Amino acid sequence: MTRPSTTKMSSKGQIVIPEEIRRRLGLRAGVQFVVVGDRDVIILKTVSAPDEEDFVDLLADARKQARKAGMKRSDITEAIAAARRKR
Template identity: 55%
Template sequence: MFDAATTTLSSKGQVVIPEAIRDRLGLKPGAQFVVVADRDVVILKVLEPPARSEFAALTAQARRAAKAAGLKAADVPRAITKVRRAK
C-alpha cells in the first residue's frame, strides 16, 4: 500500500507527518527515525527496538564473540574510553 501526502518544512526544520500516514504506521510521539537523503529524495525509516527474544539472541552472540576474542568485563570500559577519545 502506498500513501502520499504533502507537507511543509518549518523555519525550524520540522516536518509534520500527515495524520493518515501516522495512523497507518502506528507512529506515536517520540518515534525515532533514520533519515537518508539522495539528491532530491528524503527517506524516513522508523527505528524500532528489537523484540526481547531477538535482543537475547544478539546478546548471546556478542558474549560468545567476546569470549572467543578473550575479552573480559573489565576490558569494556577501557574500550569505550579509547573509542570516545579517538573521535
C-alpha cells in the same frame, strides 16, 4: 502502497507526516527516526528497541563472538575507559 501526499517544511525545518500515513504505520508523538538524505530523497526509518527475547539473542551472539576472538572482560573495560577519555 497508498496514494502520494504532499507536505511542507516549516521555517524550523519541521515537516508533518500526513495523518493517513501516521495512522497506517501506528506512529505516535515521540517516535524516533533515523533520517537519511541523498540528493532529492529523504528516508525516515523508525527506531525502536529490540524486544527482550531479541536482545537476549543478540547479547548471547556478541558474547560468543567475543570469546571466539579471545576477548576478556578486562579488554572491554579498557575499551570503555579509553572511549570515555576521548570525550
